[in-house]
Amino acid sequence: MNLILLGPPGAGKGTQARRLEDTRGLVQLSTGDMLRAMVAEGGPLGQQAKEIMAAGKLMPDELMVEIIGERISKPDVANGFILDGFPRTVAQAESLDAMLADKGLKLHHVIEMRVVDEVLVERVTGRYTCAKCGKGYHDLFEKPKVEGVCDSCGGTEFKRRADDNAETVTTRLSQYHQQTAPILPYYQDHGVLKAVDGMADIDEVTRQIEAILA
């Protein structure tokens, strides 16, 4: 099964995609994570990504389409994938359709995660991850069971994303409304769009997604 989780910054795309990896064996394809890996590697493209992401702007469509095209050609996605952070423009959505048709693949569901802007700023600025295994946490909503110790791997170092500050989040939100939200009618017209209440607690959002996939 191939899915898109679509929603603004902090909607819970990554949180839910990781759960679906564990429960359904789908592969999470997060373009944000791919770009952060490029930044960590360095090089001119990594530098470009670093600057654009820090500003909360979008990377060029052609580059993102190329990155995803390569990724969905790999054999590990055969059991299905969850796109998290892609497509982000109508042009990316159209290119994705063309790529999937080319590979004989189908998009089963596009799930919109609905959350109001005010909540998103709090979610994103409170977010952090384990530096060792990447497990995600939140200052208020998802704390480790033992303070300062990762539930998954026992790691004691945590990190925050460079773009998770109030100023950049505001730009990311306006980019979402201007560039990404126009994808919703596109998928509505294709008959694959569903929505979940992203304001509900994390387990309830998972239940709503599972109900769509059932």
Ligand code: AP5
């Ligand atoms: P990306 O990494 O995709 O960031 P984003 O879309 O801004 O989304 P986030 O990762 O911030 O949020 P999320 O929805 O995954 O939320 P999470 O589950 O972590 O992209 C970063 C940048 O890369 C972009 O700005 C752009 O520059 C570039 N980029 C990426 N893809 C691109 C593309 N296709 N084209 C062009 N540029 C691209 O949850 C957030 C927090 O809330 C967590 O702490 C979590 O614990 C908590 N939480 C989650 N769900 C709930 C809930 N239901 N209740 C309470 N708390 C919750």
Ligand code: MG
């Ligand atoms: Mg994410």
